[in-house]
Amino acid sequence: MLNSLIFAGIYPSLTLLAGQAEAPPRISTPGQPTTTQQGPTGQALTSLAADCPNSLVLAGAQEFVFRGTFQEEFLSSQVQHGRTWRVESRNLILAEERGFKVASFTQVRPKEVRLPGSGAKDTTPRIEEAGSPASHVVVARVNPNGQFLSEERQPRPVGLEGIPLREITLFVGLPLDSAQAVDGWKSQEAGRPDWNWKLVGREGVQGARCVILEGIQTPPEWDKPRADRPAWRRKARAWISTTTGLVHRLEKSYERRDAARDYVSLRTNFRVELDSTLGYPGQLFDDRKREVLMAFQTQEQTLAQVDESNRNPRAYDSLTRQINTQISDFPSTPYRAALMGVLRKIDLAKKGELAPATQEEAAGSEMISGPALGKIAPDFLVPNMDKGGTLSLRNWKNKPILLLFYHPDSPSAISSLAFANELYKDTKGKIQVLGLSTLGDIRRVSAQKEAIKLTFPIVDGSGLKISYALDSTPKWYLVDSQGIIRSIQSGWGDEMKADLLREAQGLLTVR
Numbered sequence: 001m002l003n004s005l006i007f008a009g010i011y012p013s014l015t016l017l018a019g020q021a022e023a024p025p026r027i028s029t030p031g032q033p034t035t036t037q038q039g040p041t042g043q044a045l046t047s048l049a050a051d052c053p054n055s056l057v058l059a060g061a062q063e064f065v066f067r068g069t070f071q072e073e074f075l076s077s078q079v080q081h082g083r084t085w086r087v088e089s090r091n092l093i094l095a096e097e098r099g100f101k102v103a104s105f106t107q108v109r110p111k112e113v114r115l116p117g118s119g120a121k122d123t124t125p126r127i128e129e130a131g132s133p134a135s136h137v138v139v140a141r142v143n144p145n146g147q148f149l150s151e152e153r154q155p156r157p158v159g160l161e162g163i164p165l166r167e168i169t170l171f172v173g174l175p176l177d178s179a180q181a182v183d184g185w186k187s188q189e190a191g192r193p194d195w196n197w198k199l200v201g202r203e204g205v206q207g208a209r210c211v212i213l214e215g216i217q218t219p220p221e222w223d224k225p226r227a228d229r230p231a232w233r234r235k236a237r238a239w240i241s242t243t244t245g246l247v248h249r250l251e252k253s254y255e256r257r258d259a260a261r262d263y264v265s266l267r268t269n270f271r272v273e274l275d276s277t278l279g280y281p282g283q284l285f286d287d288r289k290r291e292v293l294m295a296f297q298t299q300e301q302t303l304a305q306v307d308e309s310n311r312n313p314r315a316y317d318s319l320t321r322q323i324n325t326q327i328s329d330f331p332s333t334p335y336r337a338a339l340m341g342v343l344r345k346i347d348l349a350k351k352g353e354l355a356p357a358t359q360e361e362a363a364g365s366e367m368i369s370g371p372a373l374g375k376i377a378p379d380f381l382v383p384n385m386d387k388g389g390t391l392s393l394r395n396w397k398n399k400p401i402l403l404l405f406y407h408p409d410s411p412s413a414i415s416s417l418a419f420a421n422e423l424y425k426d427t428k429g430k431i432q433v434l435g436l437s438t439l440g441d442i443r444r445v446s447a448q449k450e451a452i453k454l455t456f457p458i459v460d461g462s463g464l465k466i467s468y469a470l471d472s473t474p475k476w477y478l479v480d481s482q483g484i485i486r487s488i489q490s491g492w493g494d495e496m497k498a499d500l501l502r503e504a505q506g507l508l509t510v511r
Contacts, residue, residue, distance in 0.1 A: 040199070040200070040201065045182055045199065046178075046182060048181075048199050048201070048202065048211060049175075049178045049179075049181035049182045049199060050178060051202065051209075051211050051242045052174070052175060052178070052181040052199055052211045052213075052240070052242070053174060053240065053241070053242060053243070053244070053245035054145065054174050054175055054176055054177055054178075054180075054181070054245070055144045055145060055174065055245060056100065056142075056144050056145075056146055056171070056174075056244065056245040056246065057243065057244040057245060057246075058093060058096070058100055058244065058246070059093065059096065059279070060093050060094065060095055060096050060285075061093065061279055061280050061281070061285040062092075062093045062277065062278070062279050062280075063090060063091065063092050063093070063276075063277070063278050063279075063280065063288070064090075064091045064093075064170050064246070064274060064276075064277050065088070065089070065090050065091075065274070065275050065276045065277075066087075066088070066089040066091070066169045066170075066250075066272040066273065066274055066275060067086075067087065067088050067089075067272060067273065067275045068086075068087050068270070068271045068272030068273055069084055069085065069086060069087060069111065069269075069270075069271055069272075070084070070085045070087050070108065070163060070164055070268065070269070070270045070271075071083070071084045071085075071268065071269045071270075072084075072266070072267075072268050073266070073267045073268070073269075074265070074266055074372055074373045074374060075263070075264060075265055075266070075267065075374075083110070084110075084111045085108045085109060085110055085111055085163060086108070086109045086110075086111045087106065087107075087108050087164070087270070087272055088106070088107045088108075089104060089105070089106045089107075089167070089168075089169045089272060090104070090105045090106075090334060090335070091103070091104050091168065091169065091170045092104075092105075092288055092289065092292055092335075094139075094289060094293075099141055099142050099143040099144050099149065100141070100142045100143075100144075101139070101140070101141050101142075102139070102140055102141075102142060102168065102170065103137060103138070103139045103289075103292045103293065103296065104137070104138045104139075104140070104168045104169075104170075105135070105136075105137050105292055105295070105335055105337075105338045106135065106136055106137075106138075106164070106165050106166070106167065107133040107134070107135045107337060107341075108133060108134045108135070108163050108164075108165060109133045109134075133337075133341070134163055134165060134341075135165070135337065135338060135341035136165035136166055136299070136341075137292060137295050137296040137299055137338050138166050138168060138296075139293070139296050140168060142171055145173065145174050145176065146171040146172055146173050146174045146187075146245060147173045147187060147188070148168070148171070160232060160234075160254060160256075161254070161256070161266065161268070164270050167252075167270065169247060169250050169272050170246055170247055171246070171247060172187065172197075172213060172215070172236070172238045172240070172247060172250075173185075173186075173187025173188075173195065173197070174240070174245055175197070181199055182199075184196060184197060184198040185197050187215075189217070192217060192219075193217055193218065193219050194217070195215045195216070195217045195236070196215060196216055196217070197213050197214070197215045198213070198214055198215075199211060199212070199213060199214075200212050200213070200214045200237075203239060205239045205248040205249050205273070205274070206248070206273075206274070208241050208243075208248050209241070209242045209243070210239040210240055210241055210242065210248055210249075211239075211240050211242055212237060212238070212239055212240075213236075213237070213238045213240055214235075214236070214237050215235065215236040215237075215238070216233065216234070216235050216236075217233065217234040217235075217236075218233045218234075219231070219232065219233070222257075225257065225260070225261075225262065226259065226260075227259055227260040229259055230256055230257060230258050230259050231256070231257045232254065232255060232256045232257070233254075233255055234252065234253065234254050234255075235252070235253045236250070236251065236252045236253075237250075237251045238250050238251075246274075247274070248273065248274045249271075249272070249273045249274065250270075250271070250272050250273075251269070251270070251271045252269070252270040252271075253267065253268065253269050253270075254266075254267070254268045255267050258375070265372075265374070265375075266372065287330065287331050287333050288333045288334070288335055290326075290330065291326065291330070291333045291335040291336060291338070291339065292333075292335040292338060294322065294323070294326050294339065295335060295338035295339045295341070295342055296338075298319045298322060298323055298339075298342045298346075299338075299341075299342045299345065301319055302316070302319060302342060302345050302346050302349055303345075305349060306349050313350060316346050316349060316350050319342075319346055320343065320346055323339050323342060323343055326339060327339060348472060351407055351409050351410055371467070371468055371469060371477065371485055371488070372485065372488075373485055373486070373487070373488060374484060374485065375484070375485055376483050376484060376485075377393060377403070377477060377479045377483055377484070377485050378393075378464075378467045378468065379392060379393045379394060380392060380393055380463075380464055380467070382436070382459045382460050382461060382463065382464070383440075383459060383460040384457060384459055385437065385442050385445050385446065385458045385459055385460055386446070386449070386457050386458055387457075391434075391457065391459050393479075393483070396432045396434075397483075398481050398482075399430075399431075399432055399481055400430070400431045400432065400478070400479065400480050400481050400504075400507045400508075401431065401432040401433070401434060401478075401479050402420060402423065402424075402431055402432070402433045402434070402476065402477070402478050402479075402500070402504070403434050403436060403468075403476065403477040403478075403479065404416060404417070404420050404433065404434070404435050404436065404474060404475075404476055405436045405438060405461050405464070405468065405470055405473050405474060405475040405476075405477075406435065406436070406437060406438065406473050406474045407437070407438045407439055407473045408437055408439050408441070408444050408445055408448050409439070410473055410474070412473075412474055412491075412492040413448070413474070414448075414452060415492065416474040416492055417435060417448075417449075417452055417454060418452055419497060420433045420435065420456065421433070421452065421453075421454050421455060421456065423500070423501070423504060424455060424456050425455060427504065427508065430508060431504055431507065431508070432456070433456040434456060434457060434458075434459065435449075435454070435456060435457070435458040435459070436458075436459055436460075436461025436464065437458055437459070437460060437461055437462070438461055438462050438465065438470065438473055439462065440460045440462045445458055446458075471490075472490060472491070474490075474491070474492055475488075475489070475490050476488070476489040476490075476496075476500060478500060478503050478504065478507070480507055481507075486503055486506075486507065487499065487500060487503040
């Protein structure tokens with residue numbers, strides 16, 4: 001049956017490529033800022049510094065829209081895997097008090113890409129839910145020099161890894177004067193090493209005269225690798241208007257080396273360009289400001305409820321009513337999509353499927369490797385919800401295993417569990433299946449297992465939300481007999497099932 005499902009007209013997307021080389025080849029990406037440009041010197045540098053602005057020229061009620069892509073490349077001696085997203089970032093200037101107050105609304109959608117050396121397509125795992133963009137609103141203050149003062153909720157660094165939903169694309173820290181522009185300067189980021197910036201050239205971007213800034217952020221571990229922790233670095237290149245000091249094009253790259261490794265195992269590239277600039281008079285601005293601020297406030301209240309593990313439906317219903325009133329009583333703006341994104345978050349929160357904001361903050365404040373393709377699956381010791389006692393990933397050492405994280409109340413829970421059960425029976429147990437409930441209610445989990453007649457064990461996975469990066473459920477990890485993660489899937493649908501079946505068949509063939 002496994003083979004028949006794979007080849008029964010379902011077109012599986014390619015998510016895994018096997019390789020033999022000890023150090024994987026580099027996958028080039030157009031526009032990625034991974035090489036350092038030789039900067040000008042002497043009189044040329046002095047002339048360039050004279051063109052470099054040291055303060056922003058900006059007014060309230062302006063909107064700057066950026067569009068571009070974000071790409072991840074997972075590289076190891078065994079696996080190469082790439083995925084790409086389309087990015088749109090709207091930056092609305094709200095006020096000019098003590099610098100500038102900006103609301104940044106970012107949407108990210110999966111994009112199909114072709115992997116090097118393959119004719120297959122890779123459709124990325126679903127984000128939040130099928131067909132919906134991931135989105136987030138940030139409200140922050142920026143000083144006239146382009147340095148961020150704080151976020152409205154609390155200062156949090158942008159996460160090193162993952163989709164850049166909290167990246168504000170309009171500003172980078174500018175030099176204080178021409179002397180700094182000549183010598184190079186630093187900009188600060190909470191909880192991270194300083195960015196070191198320098199001038200490297202001039203170039204026009206869509207008719208705007210720009211100077212090019214190049215920055216690098218490097219912790220000590222990058223130059224002095226350690227066996228007990230991974231190392232990372234970030235590079236950036238920004239095209240800055242000589243008249244306004246605002247970003248017109250931004251490229252950022254991130255590289256990670258795993259502990260005790262001398263090659264890059266993860267590379268991300270973020271590239272956006274200013275697509276439009278508009279100023280809104282009177283009511284047009286007020287409509288946009290009201291909608292984006294309501295999206296921000298209800299988003300933060302939702303996250304606060306999740307942080308407190310509050311599943312009181314009344315709290316979420318009140319937020320839903322506020323949003324629905326805005327939608328029905330006021331004109332729609334481009335920030336209506338932000339409100340719809342909050343409604344999706346509320347729906348996930350009510351079902352217990354939205355990760356706490358504290359998880360995002362923890363991931364952003366320190367370097368964590370997290371589960372990734374080609375890496376060892378994090379071990380765990382969790383309560384067995386069937387027979388009592390505990391179970392560990394080591395219980396199935398030297399055997400492939402499919403980990404299914406699910407919430408019993410999710411609409412997709414029954415069909416996801418039934419599919420996993422069918423795979424388990426079809427492979428005659430050669431691939432172990434383990435259900436990990438994100439709800440620790442033994443009676444509810446046991447009743448559901450009995451109703452579906454599941455033949456694989458269920459454990460309490462509610463304590464693994466951080467170590468397995470559970471932003472939504474269902475989430476699937478296929479692990480080979482050596483403990484290496486071979487497939488990661490989020491969501492539920494025919495294409496995802498085809499991917500898992502193909503990967504499972506591949507593990508059995510290798511054995």
